[in-house]
Amino acid sequence: MLEEITLSVDGKQREVNAGTTGAELYFDDREVVVMHVDGVLRDLARPLEAGTEVKRVTIDSPAGLEVLRHSTAHVMAQAVQQLRPDAKLGIGPYITDGFYFDFDVEEPFTPEDLKALEKMMLKIVNQNQKFARRVVTEDEARTAMANEPYKLELLSKTNEADEAGEGVNVEVGAGEITIYDNVDRKSGDVIWCDLCRGPHLPNTKLISNAFALTRTAAAYWLGSEKNKQLQRIYGTVWPTKADLKAYQERLAEAERRDHRKLGAELDLFSFPDELGSGLPVFHPKGGIIRKTMEDYSRQRHTEAGYEFVYTPHITKGHLYEISGHLDWYKDGMFPPMHIDETRDPETNELLKPGQDYYLKPMNCPMHNLIFRGRGRSYRELPLRMFEFGQVYRYEKSGVVHGLTRVRGMTQDDAHIYCTREQMKDELTSTLKFVLDLLKDYGLDDFYLELSTKDPEKFVGSDDAWEEATNTLAEVAEASGLELVPDPEGAAFYGPKISVQARDAIGRTWQMSTIQLDFNLPERFELEYQAADGTRQRPVMIHRALFGSVERFMGVLIEHYAGAFPAWLAPVQVVGIPVAEAFNDYVSEVIAKLREAGIRAEADLGTERFPKKIRNASKDKIPFVLIAGGEDAEAGAVSFRFRDGSQDNGIPVGEAVERIITAVKNREA
């Protein structure tokens, strides 16, 4: 007679025989691939214990997908070691939308290898191998992994697994050491095994054929530049082929929106080789977008009480010694220009020492000099200085990327000097200002990130950091937006809130940052005279809304897929006559629009009418105005919108008004 135990199964109390496994419990429920036991993800093969709370996990749930992806990584590693017996295993965790596995191999993988591996994986999947968990002692694990030097290294790190990061944790876990065997269904032989925390799917068959190996790359062992680089293979896997297709379509959509591609197609900007990596030039059409973005930003900053300043692109190095940037970020700065040194032409003796000038990597120290330029009164605070400041950063060659990571960029940078008492209100209104303005540019789905002190990289007292961090946290929470912590993500001088925006296809971009800084005012000895006559140190708020104008434009291009709202579109209206006979009529309409300040062009070329429509469509023109005999007689035009819809016979005066209104109201 078997002993019975009581469990909570998906919220209901049930009696089962002692030793019942999840697989037996969910025998009739084919969708269940793994289970939560008291909130911990477990293999279905694990026997259940009395009093625990068991919940079903299906393959299409978030946890189920993680397990599917991790199990597929194992299948891939098995295939790799069949194809390349020399391959030593690194780690192989699940990631967003897929998985990867690192290998130490003599020769990097080729695209042909990936194809061969996919075939081998499908074979393994169809063999329906069993994933079997086995608890081992450290010695047993060492024996099993004798040929896997990286796994042995992980075993010696077991105790520090938590510190070594998520990847390591997935491999070895905390507490007991487990190995997962891939077992042949017929013979019961162990075909392959890996040191792994699990859990896994019960068998490989559940993986089906909705997977693909996507790319190869190099990655440092344990993520450290100091370690050897391993070869990484990325893959993706989904519960069904349709899910895989949908994912691939999402990638294709992202590729269609790529700002680098659209930037060339729409003639917005380029990166001439002659200038150097990461140094863009804006063509006339990109220039209009950029100017419109900047003009509107200036207008709003004026309204919000900012004052405009201008500072030079280069400076003597001493400025960045005061600020501390040369201590912390020298590697990220262009090397200095050494000038004004004089030597004796004969003896080469140094007659006059030179000076080191640097391209500026940031504007704040210069703004501080303006603040310090004369005595300041509490009556002037908050003092808000704004500048479209061009800065230059020596980004490593491998990280430069389109407009989103450049070496020369324009920050919409402002520094607000205020008292401690004003700090919280000022932060609150700044955050509101930032969010409102982002909305005007068409981004309206946000969350916030709070970056806190990096214990390795900071200046200033713990008290100041704590106060700054708490204030920022309060302001962020009061905004009502979702707040995600970013431990150790702060700059050396103070904590920050960053605004993350989701674009039209759901990707998130870090946009604006608001940083609180008690340290630079100290280093620059900034002071104001308070009402009681004492000298006080102001608090400094750094904030950038676009981050960089270049990057923000890149994000907007991707967000709008190049189809900018009328107020930002380089060409807002194209007039197309149905036939040459109506050229004059269309020209008159376009002239009226231009008088009203609309960027309008008449297409009077020799192309045929349908071709002109096609061209305007490809150029993503917001409003196409068409006119032929009927329209001319009626003193009207026909609207053709970007989506192909149409509004015919609109009187010219009304059409002009409609366009002006749409631009003025920044309609989408």
Added chain:
RNA sequence: GCCUCCUUAGCUCAGUUGGUAGAGCGUUUCACUCGUAAUGAAAAGGUCGCCAGUUCGAUUCUGGCAGGGGGCUCCA
């Protein structure tokens, strides 16, 4: 910076097992005068990224450099 792949006309891409190259789009010209995503014809346009080496001969092979893609690390 590291690993890996790539660079042929303004753009997208063929091609040459080493004998200096081709298409489509775009551009120019001519003809057509046309109501909603490509009218036809002709022409122009290339030091095959740059510099070396091997070779009788290099766009092709080798090396270096530059620029780019995908990752890693980094991102004040």
